[in-house]
Amino acid sequence: MAFVFSPVVPIIDWLEEVDATLRQSPGFFAGKPVVLDLSAVDLSENAIAQLITSFEQRSLRILGIEGVDAARLTASMPPLLMGGRHCVIPNNEPKKLEPKPKPASLLLDSQIRSGQSVVFPEGDITVVGSVSSGAEIVAGGSIHIYGTLRGRAMAGINGNLAARIYCQKIEAELLAIDGYYRTAEQIDAASYDGPMQVWLAGDVVQITPLN
């Protein structure tokens, strides 16, 4: 298989096009066999010699010449080739990078204020700070709060019964795991001091100390 160059008139313009291609991808033809197809032009022996020289100046080595009368070629020129066929070069597209799997946790580096709602059905939510009264955290996985939970926390919303809610202090308005919930009325905040975890035992939302 060889690369075929088919000059057209005017040759000077055509050579400029070749130069432009070479500038875009220098080294593409280096070491590759190149064939000159002169069927589209009618060049004299001298002109052919000049064309070959200009190819050599561009570091392109011509392997053979096609589509020209053998009488116009001298002994020092590349040999005449016949019976060359076109072929389609398969386009080697660069392999598509596989999309990185989405992170299964969401990190929030600030306090969640009243009226803010954070929903992350894909996985866990970590809050470095408190969750205010009137704020809402909704996670597909577990919820980790490094602060006081004063708002609503709903974990395991996609049917994840093993999801849990962890917080440094519990004053929650609502706790829910996969739809099973406890409202503030059913949470005696005064009896829970210090870090707590909330988990599901059967269909009962349990609150137990973390240590």
Next chain:
Amino acid sequence: MAKVLVVTSGKGGVGKTTSTAALGAALAQMGEKVVVVDFDVGLRNLDLVLGAERRVVFDFINVVQGIANLSQALIRDKRLENLWLLPASQTRDKDALTEEGVSKIIAELRTKFDWIICDSPAGIERGATLAMRYADEAVVVTNPEVSSVRDSDRIIGMLDSKTVKAEQGEQVQKHLLITRFDTARASRGEMLSIEDVLDILATPLLGIIPESQDVLRASNVGAPVTLNDPDSAPARAYVDAARRLMGATIPMMVPSARKGLMDRLLGRRAA
């Protein structure tokens, strides 16, 4: 460099307008060139608290609409030559405020003043969001009770998301001003303590203004409390807060009511 300061709270009646007037007057007394801007279109009060209600000709909305220029609408305080008021329109409502109009006026005020203090209306709607929109700093006014604290928390969340600074990835510098604080009631557990409020809001404290009749008295005569009775406890607390805004480090005083024996006896009987 000019600073745009919004005085906001979410909840109504906590002392935004009083604090705007008092802080504005205190800063003006310190030699700063101050304009207080009333954003409470339709329910304006700042002109009353400053005693300028009889001198209002043009207002904020007139300037936005091009009926008047800014210098025609600005009212200079009679007592402090460094203090100016841009009144709100009483005959219109908040829909008359546009983002472009507010942006244009704030930009023009920035070239003329050291401090542009925006008195926000209550709520979280158009008036309040436009008052905070171009702020560099914010004073969040909070009473030590749960509803006010929760509303302030909501407003702090909006300051962190709905302002131009927040959208540019910067932070509006926030200060917490606790007003109407009553030491006696707080110690009896009838009010949230300062620690509780700071724990919930996690925002640096600018000052604690004690509950006082002096504030009402000053409003009634149309003077900022810092001018009307400079020696009163709320006036001194406001002056300290203004100096902290200027960057001074002043130890925080929790105002304690100095009561005599009779007061304590009566207080206990009343409770």
